[in-house]
Structures are given as structure tokens and as C-alpha cells.
Amino acid sequence: MAVARRLTALKVNSLMIPGRYGDGEGLYLYVKPAAGGGVSKSWVLRYSIDGRRRDMGLGRPPVVTLAEARELAMAARKQLATAIDPLVVRARSREKRRRLAGHPTFETAARSWHEEAKDGWRSEKQRKAALTMLETYAFPEIGTVRIDEVEAGDIRRILAPLWIKKPETGRRLRQRLMKVVEWAAAEGYRSTPLSLALVNTSLPKQPRAEHRKAMPWRDVPTFIKKLRAADNADNVRAALELLVLTAGRSSEVRGATWQEFDLVAGLWSVPAERMKAGRPHLVPLPPAALELLKVQLGRRVECSDLVFPGRNLKSPLSDMTLSMFMRREELEAVPHGFRSSFRDWAADNGHAADLAEAALAHAPGDKTIQAYQRSDMLERRRQLMVDWAAFCAGDKNAGGK
Structure with a gap:
């Protein structure tokens, strides 16, 4: 059934008496006295949503004709039919236009994203590294480009020189570049984020990552014997041996401080900010590791809290020193590979897989990790490390299950 209209184009033009004139279905022409004499006219759509009455302005005649006002009112009613408030849609659109009118550059957007994400980094070092990476590779290329004008080709141009030569750096940089663009899209500075698939397909295939070479576990006792007899600096030998005995990462051992160790309880508490997974890790220390640390304690210098200081006593040994x-x-194995040596030894000697994974801080899930921090499980892990240290010292019967 056709809706009866009360207004015509002629009537809209001729109305000069102040008042509200309905056209049907909530559309009204408001006629009001004008400040300089005469009258002013405006279109208003009145509707209700969520129990509230709302008035939505649709413009003024003659700029907006009666036919156009009806079309605008119909569009608003369609939104209402799907429980969408057209005034909210309009407010969001205006806010978006306001934002787009003041587009930040890529550098400004990146710094804003970085500041908002400051509490989400695992460590202060990682937080600083993220910004430094953008400052080094991205800002010189697109730092002054408006964020809404950054395209997939710009991202590719930044990544291409690194993608093959420094694949890990390239992947990390890609992640951070895309995060900045996604942040800008979410903030209304871009209509859409960039297509990650398009960026990926435009880059060459990276070479398959080579696993760091590990020493066969049966060769570890001979290595430890050579290590103890070597004429290298005491710091280097001690750090490398502790790395083997605890199956720790190079960074965890080299950055260790004396506050992390309880030599009475035989425990090493590695804080979350120094762990790859961002969770604290408790390491039971076998007797051989405790003896090594007590000797190292006798070498401690007052100006440094590091267990293994480098030439600069306030900085740790470099990773290259161990390598x-x-x-x-003339060994092909690398220090990190001793973690694999330990894992293979544990598997071949009947130790529980989840126990070995917990020793490597690989235990999946918070509940599993918490379970292995409990005293009873900790003692099982302690026995595992005692067996491993005994094997490393040359006890061929150690660790068998």
C-alpha cells in the first residue's frame, strides 16, 4: 500500500509559517523564524530506537530537495530495520573523516603504536629493539609518507634487501611493519590494512633454516674432559660447562647474575625477562654445577654482579666467545646444540619426555609449567640433572632407566 504523502515540492517552497510539517513515516520539514527575517527550513527524521526518541537532520531545502530527503530517510529506515542507529553511523563517519583530515606519517603512527604497546613486550630490551629496527630500516624509506598512502610495494621495498641475507630480521621487521599499518587501520587513519598475502607473494622464498648443529650425546663426556683441561680463560670454560650441565641457552648463562642463584638450595631462578618464552624458569643445579659456581664466586669482582663478566666487567661474555x-x-657443534644433546640423551636413556621438555623450559601450557615448579616435580627434575651431570663427567651408567 502506497504511503500517503502530505508534502509536495511546491508546498515545500511556499511554506512561510513557522511550524512542523509531516511528510509521513517520521520525515518532517521544520520551518523556523530566521534571525535576519523570513524563515529557515530543515529536514528532520524522527525515529525511536532502544526506547529513545531521536531526531536526525537531513539537510536544508533547496540544497536537499523533497525527493532527496525521502531517499535519505529511506536509507536511515533500512539501517533501523537491522537495529543500527543511523545517528551512530553518522557520528562514526564524521570521526573517521576528522581523523583522515589529519593523517599521521608512518613514523608518527609507528611511534604511537609502539607507545601503546609498551606494556606488552616481554622485556625492555625487546621493546627498544622493536623501535630501533623501525628506525634503522623503515623510517629512512617511508617515515615521512602518510600512513594511508603506504602500500604493499613500500613494505616489499624495505624487506627485499634483508629477506635472503638476514631472513630472521626480515620476518621480524615484516611483523612490525604490518602491526603499524593494522594499528592505523583500527584507529581510522586507513580504510583498510595491507594484504599480508600480497606482501608475502611479492618476496622471494627464503632458504630453509638450518638447525644449529648439536654434538652427539655420547661425545659430550669427552668434550667436557677437554673443556676442563683447556687453557682458555676461566670465565669462558666455566660458562660453557654450566651451559652444558644445565642445558641452558647461551644468553641465559652469559647474562646470569649472582642474585639469581641460591647455592644453599641448589637452585637457579632465571627471571621471565631473560627467558625466550617470557616465563620464569627454575633450574635445579647438580653438584658439579654448584662446585663450578662456588669457584666462580671466588673470582667475583666488586664492580659487577655478573657471574660471567666479559672484558668490560659490567657486560657479559659475548656469544661469539663461546662459539x-x-x-x-675444530668442532662443528655450536653451544646452543648442547640442548639437543641433552634432549637426545634423555630420550635414549628412558627419561620421561615431558620431564626433559620442562628442563629445557619447553613444557607446553601454564598448568604443566606450574606442576613442574612444585617441590615433588622439582626433585624429579633435580635427579634428571644429577644424572646428566654424572654422565657428562664420564659415568657411563648414569641416567639409565
Whole structure:
């Protein structure tokens, strides 16, 4: 059934008496006295949503004709039919236009994203590294480009020189570039984010990552014997041996401080900010590791709290220092590979897989990790590390299950 209209184009033009004139279905022409004499006219759509009455302005005649006002009212009613408030849609659109009118540059957007994400980084070092990476590779290229004008080709141009030569750096940089663009889209500075698939397909395939070479677990006792007899600096030998005995990462061992160790309880508490997974890790120390640390304590210098300081006593040993020892011994294995040596030894000698994974801080899930921090499980892990240290010392019967 056709809706009866009360207004015509002629009537709209001729109305000069102040008042509200209905056209049907909530559309009204408001006629009001004008400040300079005469009258002013405006279109208003009156509707209700969620129990509230609302008035939505649709413009003024003659700029907006009667036919156009009806079309605008119909569009608003369609939104209402799907429980969408057209005034909310309009407010969001205006806010978006306001934002787009003041587009930030890529650098400004990146710094804003970085500041908002400051509490989400695992460590202060990681937080600073993220911004430094953008400052080094992205800002010189697109720092002054408006964020809404950054395209997939710009991202590709930044990544291409790194993608093959420094694949890990390239992947991390890609992630951070895309995060900045996604932040800008969410904030209304871009209509859409960039297509990650398009960026990926435009880059060459990266070479398959080589696993860091590990020493066969049966060769570890011979290595430890050579290590203890080597004429290298005491710091280097001690750090490398502790790395083997605890199956720790190079960064965890080299950055260790004396506050992390309880030599009476035989425990090493690695804080979350120094762990790859961002969770604290408790390491039971076997007797051989405790003896090593007590000797190292006797070498402690007052100006440094590091267990293994480098030449600059306030900085830890470099990772290259440990790697160079392996090279001088003409070994293909790398320090990190001793974690694999430990894992293979545990598997081949009947130790529970989840126990070995917990020792490596690989235990999946918070509940599993918490379980392995309990005293009873901790003692099981302690026995595992005692068996491993005994094997490393040359006890061929150690660790068998």
C-alpha cells in the first residue's frame, strides 16, 4: 500500500509559517523564524530506537530537495530495520573523516603504536629493539609518507634487501611493519590494512633454516674432559660447562647474575625477562654445577654482579666467545646444540619426555609449567640433572632407566 504523502515540492517552497510539517513515516520539514527575517527550513527524521526518541537532520531545502530527503530517510529506515542507529553511523563517519583530515606519517603512527604497546613486550630490551629496527630500516624509506598512502610495494621495498641475507630480521621487521599499518587501520587513519598475502607473494622464498648443529650425546663426556683441561680463560670454560650441565641457552648463562642463584638450595631462578618464552624458569643445579659456581664466586669482582663478566666487567661474555672455543677445537657443534644433546640423551636413556621438555623450559601450557615448579616435580627434575651431570663427567651408567 502506497504511503500517503502530505508534502509536495511546491508546498515545500511556499511554506512561510513557522511550524512542523509531516511528510509521513517520521520525515518532517521544520520551518523556523530566521534571525535576519523570513524563515529557515530543515529536514528532520524522527525515529525511536532502544526506547529513545531521536531526531536526525537531513539537510536544508533547496540544497536537499523533497525527493532527496525521502531517499535519505529511506536509507536511515533500512539501517533501523537491522537495529543500527543511523545517528551512530553518522557520528562514526564524521570521526573517521576528522581523523583522515589529519593523517599521521608512518613514523608518527609507528611511534604511537609502539607507545601503546609498551606494556606488552616481554622485556625492555625487546621493546627498544622493536623501535630501533623501525628506525634503522623503515623510517629512512617511508617515515615521512602518510600512513594511508603506504602500500604493499613500500613494505616489499624495505624487506627485499634483508629477506635472503638476514631472513630472521626480515620476518621480524615484516611483523612490525604490518602491526603499524593494522594499528592505523583500527584507529581510522586507513580504510583498510595491507594484504599480508600480497606482501608475502611479492618476496622471494627464503632458504630453509638450518638447525644449529648439536654434538652427539655420547661425545659430550669427552668434550667436557677437554673443556676442563683447556687453557682458555676461566670465565669462558666455566660458562660453557654450566651451559652444558644445565642445558641452558647461551644468553641465559652469559647474562646470569649472582642474585639469581641460591647455592644453599641448589637452585637457579632465571627471571621471565631473560627467558625466550617470557616465563620464569627454575633450574635445579647438580653438584658439579654448584662446585663450578662456588669457584666462580671466588673470582667475583666488586664492580659487577655478573657471574660471567666479559672484558668490560659490567657486560657479559659475548656469544661469539663461546662459539670461538668450539671452532678452535675444530668442532662443528655450536653451544646452543648442547640442548639437543641433552634432549637426545634423555630420550635414549628412558627419561620421561615431558620431564626433559620442562628442563629445557619447553613444557607446553601454564598448568604443566606450574606442576613442574612444585617441590615433588622439582626433585624429579633435580635427579634428571644429577644424572646428566654424572654422565657428562664420564659415568657411563648414569641416567639409565
